[in-house]
Amino acid sequence: MNILYDEHLDGVIPMPDRTALLHKLSIRVPDLHILRTDEELKPYECDGLAAYRVMPLLVVLPETLEQVQRIMETCHEMNVPVVARGAGTGLSGGALPLEQGVLLVMAKFNQILEVNPEGRYARVQPGVRNLAISEASAMYGLYYAPDPSSQIACSIGGNVAENAGGVHCLKYGLTVHNLISVEIITIEGERMTLGSDALDAPGFDLMALFTGSEGMLGVVVEVKVKLLPKPQVARVLMASFDDVEKAGLAVGSIIAAGIIPGGLEMMDNLAIRAAEDFIHAGYPVEAEAILLCELDGVESDVDEETARVQEVLAQSGAIAVQIAKDEAERQRFWAGRKNAFPAVGRISPDYYCMDGTIPRRELPGVLKGIAALSEKYDLRVANVFHAGDGNMHPLILFDADQPGGLETAEALGGEILELCVKVGGTITGEHGVGREKINQMCAQFNDDELEFFHAVKAAFDPKRLLNPGKNIPTLNRCAEFGAMHIHRGELPFPELERF
């Protein structure tokens, strides 16, 4: 069942009168930068989910908030869908264009408006890159905590829309935990502030609702983020295990010892070998699993925690524990993990990345389940995951040139996601639903829940013009969705770190 917009399943969208729209925009927004030829539109036909491509009706690149407001008003009036897009690094097709819709590219809003060390915040435009915020705050000893893997390229507007995560979520939270206020423009062109300059705002917590809403409720035009003091030191321990299950249990034991690591990552043997071959991080290639545990904070506290974690790891049956002896070794330990995706890419013609999250205690069972599925489908699966918060990224290795290769990988992926839901987890921990997991939403939520989601949407966008077809499937689609199908997640931007 294809994930591209299907009017029979996802709802009818009449083809707008392109000439009339262009005419109206030229009057309402005279200086607007519009892309309209095929050559101009081509680069925008997909986001980070490059396997799926659609040419948008038009691409608009506004430079002022007034222009965004006029564009939205015009589209609202003419019933033209609007898909907002930031840097386009998203992995779930959240910014996949519609052929009947305008692609609203926010890239020109790339200014850091204010960094305020006293107030510990930064006020930025949506097109500002995630990492640029931390770079601009570094001189004050402050940083912006959420660090999605694509942080050198992804923009903060997209981070808000997707509620982006990263390696340090367990301790420092997701995007939603690190926002002070968000300015949005509604489909009717109104400007609205969610949150306030204080720690809370009167009324419903619309900022929490909008965070992660995938551009379905409004377009983010300004973001005020929380800045944190940079931890004094960060130290990484690497523990090797001769058994994946022991590594999984060690994760729970570290937390049971009262320690919340800054990062707690796990890789299985296939991932370890691939990463070691590629990066030469110094990983033990014989180990069935390794854990990378980063402890950060004030030096004396980190010393204390290091000793405790070493003890726990030894008790958990680690065959070796290594502490990065200096910053260079720490970076090297991380480099292996951060390059695990491209490393796996070197040992297989194609791979497909999953993003399920499970309760941590289910880790050993789910790993066994994945191993059994891997055998059943005769496809290798490399496991890398944010073990601290249960967010798994199993990588299914396949060859798309083999007949049925993609379909088999999809079927295996579907069963893995189903397993995640079955043990109390979710189909997506941080990559978002977008179009990629639109069908799996039918497995996670029942019809009444989906209808409730649609009711929320109707409160902000009754005409269904904002990013139609993403995030929440129609009941029609779910009715049609008989068997689970997972779609191939291709990774463009191979140079970006993938966690």
Next chain:
Amino acid sequence: MSTTQTNRPGDRLSTASETALLEQVCEAINEGTPLMIQGGNSKAFLGRKTQGTILDTKIHQGVVNYDPTELVVSVKAGTSLAELESVLAEKGQFLPFEPPHFSETATVGGMVAAGIAGPRRPWVGSVRDFVLGTKVITGHGKLLRFGGEVMKNVAGYDLSRLMAGCYGCLGLITEVSMKVLPKPRHQRHLSIACDQTTALSNLTLWGQKPLPITGACFYQDRLYLRLEGGEASVNNFAQTLQGDELDPVFWNELKEQTLPFFQSPKHLWRLSLPVEAKQPSLEGDCLIDWGGAQRWFKTSQAENEIRQQATAQGGHATCFSQGVTDQPFQPLNPLVMRYHQQLKEQLDPKRIFNPGRMYSDY
């Protein structure tokens, strides 16, 4: 249920008490009669006074699932907050946002619906920051589940966090899953004599450094500090402060509003302000909490003046004394109010859940 939906462990069979709550909601929907959701009735003084048939969540009690190594607890809404806290304490864990009870009858559902956090809020986060999932009875008469028991979950809209702090106006929370944390390894409590300017400028300075502060309150020429973390870092910072030892009960009295400051007969107003805001010039006594981000006033100043001073600095004001004003929460601008009303209309079309509790408009 859609034909493809996978069985989820969270879909535990509804208990008799949950079924009873659902029946009461369905009856209210059918008859179009508003409900007044009530747990321990400990926070009835907050918000506007409303009318309606009482829906008692206390019939639905108990910890459903708690695994300390998962850092997650799932609790029925009618469970007493004190009970939940003692269950967590047995395993050395706690609700880091230290919610006020305001009465020993306080329930978990009420705690989430009111969304009020205690002195640790600026350093660890708010109530909604720790909400991972909810089971909710909706205005359409359905028992639904959103979010779950995992830390990271971006499937669908984040309705669980939306339910926090909405005073029951968007649905009836029957169960909530929350992230919990291990208690800090070491604590110190100090008070230091200093004037307000020094206190606020020190807090601004300290806030930019990785220091183990998790409580900062200023009242009558004294700065009250709580330090938490590893033993060495806490003791090292305490040593530089040269303060007097403080009885830790102070923080409980602060969050429960039983300090002498709160006893004066004047009206209690809460000003939520940016941490770097100038001190508002209002008549009466002031106690500063949250390192400057929450300023309590005991004042007889007119409502308009109070609100203006709060909004002028990007914040807002809430009246915590009953019967002073018909709009205890800061009025919303018309645009924001319109979307609140539309959301209410969509999620509670028969207006049965606590209508008028937050604003007269919904």
